[in-house]
Amino acid sequence: MVKTHPVASGIPALDNVLGSLRLGDNVVWQVDRLENYHLVARPFVKQALGEARKVVYLRFATHQRILPPCPGLLTIELDPRPGFDPFSSQVNKVIEGQGSGVFYVFDSLSHLVGEWATDELLANFFQVTCPFLHELDTVAYFALKRGHHSHSAVARIRDTSQVVIDLYHVYSKLYIHPIKVWDRYSSQMFLPHLYSEGKLTPLFQSGDASSILISASKSPLKVKADSIAPWDSVYRKLAQYAPEELEKLSDSVEIQALRQELTQMLIGAHAQLRDLAERYLSIKDLLAIRNRLIGSGRIGGKAAGMLIARRILLEEDGKFDFSKVLEEHDSFFVGSDVFFTFLVNNDLFRLRLRLTRNSRISHEEFHEVEDRFLAGRFPDEIMEQFRDLLDYFGQAPIIIRSSSLLEDSFGNAFAGKYRSEFCANQGSPEERMEVLLRAAKLIYASAVNPDALAYRRQRGLGESDEQMAILIQRVSGTLYRHYFFPPMAGVAFSYNLYRWTDRIDPGQGMIRLVMGLGTRAVNRLGRDYPRLIAASHPGLRPEMGAKVAFYSQQQMDLLDLAKNEFRSLPVMEVACNNDYPGIRFFLSELKDGYLRDMEGEDPADLKNPVLTFNRLISQTDFVEIIKELLSKLQNAYGYTVDTEFTAFVGEKGEIRINLVQCRPLRLPGMTASTAIPESIPSERILFRAKRAIPGGVIRNIRYILYIDPISYAKNATIDEKRMMGRAVGTINRHTEVAQHRIMMMGPGRWGSSNINLGVNVTYSDINNTSVLVELAREENGHMPDVSYGTHFFLDLVESNIIYLPVHPDESETDFNHDFFTKSPNHLDLLLPDAEGLKNFIKLIDVPFVTGGATAQVIAEARNGSAICYLGFKSDPWEIKDGSEAINHSTVQDILKFRYVR
Amino acid sequence: MSDNGNNPFKIAQKQINDCADILKLDQSTREALLRPMRELHVTFPVHMDDGTTRMFQGFRVQYNDAKGPAKGGIRFHPDETIDTVRALAAWMTWKVALLDLPLGGGKGGVICNPKELSIHELERISRAYIKAIAPFIGPEKDVPAPDVYTNPQIMAWMMDEYSSMLGKNQFGVMTGKPLSLGGSPGRGDATARGGLYTLREAARKIGLELNKATVAIQGYGNAGSYAASLAESMFGAKIVAVCDSKGAVCCRAGLSSQTIAKQKQSTSSVLNCQGSECISQDALLEMDVDVLVLAALEGILTGKNAERVKAKVIVELANGPTTPEADEILYKKGVHVIPDFLCNAGGVTVSYFEMVQNASMYYWDEKEVHERLDKRMTRAYHEVFDMSEKHHINMRKAAYAVAVSRVVEAMKTRGWV
Structure with a gap:
């Protein structure tokens, strides 16, 4: 068998003791000083090179080279500083690239602990790397500093490797002591051997052996070994x-x-x-x-953002005393190392690596991945801590939230990409534990969900260090009947992107407010609308009269403690009694065609109650408090911020806020000075829009994917609508689209959970589009709904996708119906099997249709007006950036559009 | 507004001229009808929430008050123009005359965008506007009502402002007020109900049995949804198709108005109503039904599709759903059209009832309002029908002829012309 093929170590005596090394061996040298590693690694390499083996030296530590450069030796330098994840990924790539039968020498692994702070990650690295080396029939040398690592880490390393050998000096003599030699045995193998003049002499004599071992090991119980991991040493120092x-x-x-x-x-x-x-x-x-940290490692961006933001509010001076406004948080953190330990222990690390490198995973395939995560187990010590946590919370509802290292960090919100799970937390301790574990595992699995992977790739974060910490918090809320929910929850942005009138000062922010759990404020739901509040003009709203009732919240999210589950119920079914605290601040009534705020009536008597929060806005400090909160956070962050909160209002209108999240919000295009050229000939204009977000210029759009809103509404069956969503996703992932720009246009609210309201897609189905156009057909003064403030909308903003709500029926939109309806359909180009969808989806190859022009979009950030037109680089008004020039034509040529013929 | 063909006042003037031709009116009478009698242009300051003061511009037009105090809505709209207000005031004159109400026609407006105003700013604008036009209006001169972007609350503020200026309650200065402040019961479904009374009369004329009739309803807003439920409850008619902006559905076996309402409430669309199938909006207009109710937008039936309409009666609850070309085609085809300003006059009639109740300080119950509305609508329908038969003109022209001749008669009797 190949695996038993002997490999010479370069030290014949050692080969003799071990019964020789074999292909597939991972050899760990536990050394008391690094020079000892030289003594064994160099002969090994010399021997291998002499046998014309391929030898690779992986150099990543700051210590002296283990191997001096020599002919035939390939040195590959790697940087462990970005963290465990990218480093492991790099090493994995090297091994994959080098192929089988290669011999490796690694720098001292102990150096990695200095970079990564914990032994846990070192063991994780070893545990993901060695099996791969073993599979490829390599022989690899590793070094560890003896007595500097935790028992559990060394135990895991030992379990994973094939050969572990101690190498140490006692009284100026060098000893070699094999600890583990897999699948080989001799009666003397595991004795300490004196290494001298190329010979290994076993120590039979007990007295000698004892004296050598006592001197060599500070403590035989490795559990008490001094770890060099900074994590433990810093904490130990502070604990003094x-x-x-x-x-x-x-x-x-x-x-x-x-x-x-x-x-x-x-x-x-x-x-x-x-x-x-x-x-x-x-x-x-x-x-x-x-x-409050379970395991070790970092607490992740979401948890950090929340803690820092709270501290900012408490420390910075302002009109309101936030020590009286802010509710206490009650949070635990599952350290990011636990994530990798979970992956490694449950054989999921390489699955994750594979998925991270190739994000083409369908939602169906992802369910199988989730099942594998759900089958995983946590280490015993983590389970103990989970038990403590559940004991602490008792049966109070908790929320288990992702808090990855990249999440909520500067420039990468990952809004809604990773999972959060509410636990009503009712039932026996065992049942509650089961729910908690399931939630944690699903959050871990969500690290590789298709949307998150697409987001990471899109933002060039494919292989950056993404460790998933978890934030476990007591749910902020109160018990009413058998329901648990906060009276109010929402998201607040320090910059208001939803400015339907110039009166609104966008710099004062915007609030998206709901009754009940905040899930309604961040997701894009069907016919259900949170209250949008422009902080500069809280009394304004874009709807009038009965439309206010239509554009209001109908359902609320809550935890039903009797059913032990998360539910969405009609607001009036839950809070229809006057005994719900503060209900008068929330409700208005639609009567005689106009809204009047509640005036002491029993909500149950209201014929048409409407959740407006009108009295909250006009009679309490709520908006002013949020304004100050946003302003303080933005000043401290130096960035626009996006926050999530829950809020309570007392009988006298006193406000309490629980800030549950804060992250910097990147708003592209806000500083770019873009202006719509005035000289564009009218026949070139495809459409105009008024509320574009964000600003920016997108040139050279080759493809336009156009879903006809009328046939979508009138003629498409539910199945066809679903198929359209999938078709959009397939086109989005097509290589042609990756190389050339695409603009997607379609009816209503993209990404809505209600398929009748808009194209059924998720972020990963549209992330490659440059421009997303929502076609809103006007209906009796109907205010087209847009998704400002939802996760879907934030995804668009962050991905620099320009979002344009367009009203094709309005004359000022200058909508070029002919272009969209008469241009030939090239859907076959990207989607050959979609014949049945051609009545609904049209793919317009713009240069083909126009004789060389491409679509251009210019959106002015300051006032939101935008234009899409057909243009050439040769056009006199074009900005000459020169980077993406296409085939030039004359201005006259473009007037002869093929679609007109 | 420029002098192009889209100027609503130019359109209104053309209609008057056409009607004057039918009625063979002399030049001086024609001249008197072609212009509004009085116009007031006001500019007034309003303190905004942010401490600034903004000037707003408003109008009030009394087009013709030969038959009584002017009646017409107040619009709050950013694109308001005096020509729009003039045209709308002229149309109000004909509408109230058609119903033979003792009223003239008026209209008003303020150039403002309520979507950019807080509730407090809206109140201040309402009060300031009414203060500015107060000398021009009053229960015996000109009685405004809600219109685009104004509502009962705004009417209440305006009435309150006017009352405080006069130092006494003047409920009758505005109609469309909340019920708690002198509003009339029966206002909510007045437009649809009035339209269905005229449908009932039309059915009698053409021999259509409404309890066996099939009805398609285009538009499912306020008027359309009431029309559906009233067609069921008043006549036992079968609703076979409805549509809204998102699409149309049909069910030959009939759709219950309750089912449609529930679907609309829960999904914001009538689509996917239980037991229905999706059809196109155009298909709905061309369905083989007895009654087609147009309750959405203007310009639905045009020269292009009118020929394919198979309905026997068209009920125009919306304003201007049939173009003049379509009108001619339908007339020739023998389709019976109940024109908009007859068909949807139920709203203004109940406004008139509100004035009467305010003046008498005695309030009717809903049943009484319905009965009186029925009488008015029925009588008006027959007068238009008779005029149509007499002059061999379509119902719309006949309605104009009835209305204009009534105004002319009042002007003549008063010695104005």
Whole structure:
């Protein structure tokens, strides 16, 4: 068998003791000093090169080279600083690229702990790398510093490797002591051997052996070994101080240094977030996090954002005293290392790596992935901590939220990409544990869901360090009957992108408010609308009269403790009694064709109650508090922010806020000075729009995918509508689209959960489009609904996809119906099997149709007006960026559009 | 507004001229009808929430009050123009005359965008406007009502402002007020109900049995939804098709108005109503039905599709759903059209009832309102029908002829012309 093929180590005596190395061996040398590693690695390489083997030296540590450069030796330098995930991925790629039968020498693995802070990740790295090397029949040398790593990490390394050998000096003599030699045995193999003049002499004599071993091992119980992992050592150092001492010494150099180190370990290395943490989180805050940390590692962007934002609000001066406004949070954090341990222990790491590299996974395939995650198990010590957590919360409802390292960080919101799970948390401890574990595993699985992978690829984050921490929080809310929910929840943005009138000052922000759990505020639901509040003019709303009732919230999300589940119920079914606290601040009544705010009536008596929050807005400080909250956070972050909150209103109108999330919101195009040229000939204009978001210029759009809104509404069956959503996704992923730009146009609300209201897609189905156009047909003063503030909308904003609501029936839109209806359909080009959809979906190859022109979109950020027109680079008004020039034609040529003929 | 063909006042003037030709009116009478009698242009300041003060512009036009105090709505619209207000005031004159109400025609408007105004700003604008036009209006001079982007609440503010200026309650200065402040019962479904009374009379004329009739309803807003439920409850007619902006559905076996209403409420569309199949909106207009109710937008039946209409009666609850070309085609085909300003006059008639009740300080119940509305609509229908027969003209022209001749008679009797 190939696996038993002997391999020479370059030290014949060692081959003799071990019964020789074999192809597939991962050899771990536990050394007391690095020079000892030289003594075994160099002969190994020399021997291998002499046998014309391919030898690769993986160089990643800052210590001296283990192997000097020599002919035939390939040195590959890698950088472990970006973190465990990208480093493991790089190594995996190298191994894959080099193929089978290669010999490797790695720098000291102990160096990695210095970079990654925990032994857990070191063991994880080893555990994902070695099986792959073993499969490829390689022989690899690794070194670990003896006695510097935790027992559990060393145990895992030992379990994974084939050969583990201690190599140490005692009394100036060098000893080699095989600890594990897989599938080989001799009566002397596991004795310490004196290594001298090329010979290995076993120590039979018990006295010698004892004295050697006692000197060589500081402690036989490795559980107590001193780990060199910064995580443990920093914490140990801090633990030496009493709390009051820490307070007193907080400005001392030593405590400051420890604080910085702890910040980096808990929050991460992202410069802006770390700076904020260093500025606002005290050593006490950090230790409080540590005390509620399950496992080790970082707490992730979402948790960090929440904690930092709370601290900003409490520390910065303003009109409101936030210590009286902010509710306490009650959170636990599952450290990011636990994620990798889970992956590694359950044989999921390589699955994740494969999916990360190739994000073409369907939603159906993802369900199978979820099943594999659900079958995984957590380590015993984590399970213990989960039990403690559940004991702590008792039967209070909790929410399990993703908090990945990249999530909610600067520039990468991952809004809604990863999972959050509410747990009503009722039932026996075992049942509650089962629900908690299921939620945690589903959150881990969501790290590889198609939308998240598409988002990562789109943003060039494919292989960056993405560790999934988890935030477990007590659900903010109150019990009413057997329902648990917060009176109000919502999202608030410090910049208002939804400006339907110039009176609104976008810089003062916007609030999207719902009654009940905030899930309704962030998702795009069918016929259900949160209250949109422009912070600068809270009394304004874009609807009038009875339309206000139509554009209001009908259903609310809550936890039904009797049924032990998350539910959506009609608002009036839940809160129809006057005994619901503060209901008078929320309800109005539509009567005689106009709205009047509730005036002490029993809600059950109202014939047409409408959730408007009118009295909350006009009679309490709610809007002013949120305005100040947004302003403080934006100032501290130096960025526009996006927050999620729950809120409570007392009988006298006093407001309490629980800030559950804060993240910087990237708004592309806000600073670019774009202006719509006035000289575009009218026959070139495809359409105009008024509320474009964000601003920007997209040139050279080759394809237009056009879904006819009338045939979609009138003629398409539900099945055809579903097929259209899938077809859009397929086109979106087509290589042609990746190379050339596409604009997608279709009816109503893209991404709505109600298929009749708009094209049935998710983010990953449209992420390659440059422009998304929602075609809204006017209906008796109907205000076309847009998705401002939802996750779907945020995805568009963040991905630099220009979003345009267009009203084809309005004359000022200048909608070129002929172009869209008469242009030939090239759907076959990208979707040969979609004959049945050609009546609904049209793919327009713009240069083909126009004789060389492409579609151009210019959107002015400041006022939201936009234009889409046919243009050439030679056009006098075009900005000459020169980067994407296409075939030039004369201005006259374009007047002879083929579709007209 | 420029002098192009889309100027609504130019259109209104052309209609008057056409009608004057039928009635063979002399030049001076024609001249008197072609212009509004009085116009008031006002500019008034309003304090905004942000501390600034903005000037707003408003109008009130009394087109003709020969038959009584002017009656007509107040519009709050950013694109308001004096010519739109003039045209609408002229049309109000004919509508109230057609119903033989003792009223003239008026209209008003403020150039503003309510979508950009808070409720408090809206109140201040309403009060400031009424203060500015107060000398021009009154229960015996000109009685405004709600219109585009104004509602009962706004009427209440305006009435309150006017009352405080006069130092006494003047409920009768506005109609369309909330029920709690002198509004009339029966207003909610007045337009649809009035239209269905005229349908009932039309059916009698052409020998259509409404309890066996099939009905298609184009548009399912306020008027359309009431029309569906009333057609069922008043006549036992069968609704076989309905549509809204998102599409149309049909069911030959009949759709219950309750089912449609539930579907609309839960999905915001009539699509996928239980037991129905989707059809196109055009197909709905061309269905083989007895009654086609047009309750959505203007310009639905045109020269292009009128020929394919198979309905026996067309009920125009919307304003201007049939173009003049379509009118001629339908007339020639023998399709009986109940023209918009007759068919949808139920609203203004109940407004008139509100004035009467305010003046007498005695309020009727809903049943009484329905009975009186029925009488008015029935009588008006027959007068138009008779005029149509007499002059061999379509119902729309006949309606104009009835209305204009009534105004002319009043002007002559008063010695104005």
